[in-house]
Amino acid sequence: MNLPAVAIVGLGATEFSKNSGRSEMQLACEAAHAAVQDSGLTGSDIDGMATFSMDNNWEIEIHRQIGGQELRFFARTEFGGGGALGPFAHAVSAIQTGQCQAAIIYRAMNERSGLRFGSGEIMNMNTLNPDMIHFSHYFPTGFMTPAAWIAMCTRRYMHKYGATSEDFGRIAVSMRDFAASNPAAFFYQQPLTLEQHQQSKLIADPLRLFDCCQESDGAVAFVVTSLERARDLPNTPVEIASVRQCAVPASRQITPFYHADIAHFPEFDALSCDLFRRADTAPNELDFACLYDHFTPAILPQLEAFGFCAPGEAADFVKDGHISRGGKLPVNTNGGQLGEAYIHGLNGIAEVVRQMRGTSANQLERSDQALVTAGAGVPTGAAILRKQA
Template sequence: MTAAIAGIGATEFSKDSGRSELRLAVEAIRAALDDAGLRPADVSGLVTFTMDNNSEIAVARELGIGELTFLTRIGYGGGAACAVVQQAVLAVGAGLADVVVCYRALNERSGRRFGQAFASPDPDSGWHAPMGLATPAAQVAMVAQRYLHDSGASADDFGRVTVAARRHAATNPYAWFHGRPITLDDHRASRWIAEPLRLLDCCQESDGAVAVVVTSLERARDLPRPPAVVVAASAQGSGPGQYVMTSYYRPEVGALPEMGVVARQLWDRSGFRPHDVRTAVLYDHFTPYVLMQLEELGFCARGEARHLIADGGVELGGRLPVNPHGGQLGEAYIHGMNGIAEAVRQIRGTAVNQVPGDGPVLVTAGTGVPTSGLVLAPSL
């Protein structure tokens, strides 16, 4: 059975939502169901992140969903983004649920701020927290420094990722940084967070929610909104010697082998190859991880991403447009779920910054942790 994404929904993206995360989740799910032409009573499954603060039963009560036959959660923060859709696809394919909603809601700016130092109960943190590596930026900076050494890339190459994202966000009215593009000089002038990462190398903190409705392709074709968006492939992956954000003990530090695990599965299962991809929606929590993903996914050879992004290569009209909505650097940080919504819009042909063509769209989830990915394609 082929699964499809039949609906997407989101709240506005802000820095102070003024309402609970439960309300945000309910608003996004209602919008997604309306988009699909479905009712809450049609939903039989819910999937979210282990980090989401909204219990499935609370969400179901508020929406009036009724009985649920499938409930599950995925761990590892942003690495769960595409995996929640994979779980929905598996449930639909196995006949465990007919309509599954994937959701993520967070007040990350007005509530718990992910960018601040915190004490983790994970025993892995004992390897780095005592040395002062207590924030994601500090942890990623170590990998980024090694990547610069290995690849010959420069901090300006990181900046080019941000410039592209902010240029795309500037023409997206739903983006937090709508109307606010930046230059490479702006990136160079932004303050250090953890060398070699500057402020503009780090994704923003956002309040908001996004939901995605998954059902069978057959049912999706009977719903009011065509065309259905086919999940051509989904995958999860963890690399050897994997830690959380700090896999410094592998033979090669400046790489993301977990994304390589995902990439091989996506290309094998979908039958597509990197050159088929119309646009890539890459998880851009930190700019260096965008370059590393391009290499792991096969869009260029190891150490060559700096050449791919040169001269606007990842901007609209470039060789491979990346994050035409502005990504988490420019639109909002909703743990990657807003990237899935953008990929659906690209397939539908309704994106604000529409990339021409009829090829598939690639989506990735958070890296530095066990991660996931999707290949979405139009239905025939």
């Protein structure tokens, strides 16, 4: 089946901050409107909307305010940051099947000034919803922050391969190096040393403060449409060469404790081959990657799952500088969620678009093809994006 290609043509974002001073709806409207303006389309051209289940802004509210007319497609994806690429999968399918012509993908959150995921107050309520039934097996023990949940996987990775906290520190140092030269990053002009990382306080052993992404307010939005139409629009089209979601039988909502081996993220292992096959490319043909970095150790199994190095060798791959400035696979050139901001993965996808347009603050010489991933430790997704002439 030869499906029409779909591309990202518009990008919009608010500033990233610790206190936006405005509602999440306003953030969503601002980013979505900016994305539409950037794309060369108008609000009335937008007939599809896709976002995360965790987003608090209804599709129809944003669509109406950006000047939308008839909304013909709307869809949401579950599982927190694991849902970062689901909206792209939805929009691509909807455009390919003619359900809509141009869709906005958006995520807006006051995660720092509003409900902080790391505060232990996430979903502190007592109702018969699926979240609470699920989290009932963890919250009553105080096991209730993403850092603590992911720390369990990190511990097993260390046990299996001998990785150390310093290995995670080198990832933080690399991301903060990119952030230091990105004016949009929270840690702009604030690089980190390995020593500072090692001295930072324990959050959930073995995770230290600088292993953790930031808490952020902000919004990011994209406009996607067919590649054919994209060629008539002003921006360099960024083709969604392949996008895949994945869960496996032992997958759980950010409590990935029941896989036989939790040192890895089996969702990524399972989708990797198919992702490359559909994009007709291979790991060594990619120029860079934006990998989901809620916590530094999550980078390691991802480098292995996508074939950039063999299982157990990711710490050395990092140590050899391959993911850093000037390396063979620069990772998170915006500074990542550790260094730029935590907008549930969408700001990493935005960085891929900027790199392919030639407008990144840390512009690479070659940035034609990249991998992006959604949340780790949850049912998740990944995509390969490709610059089109």
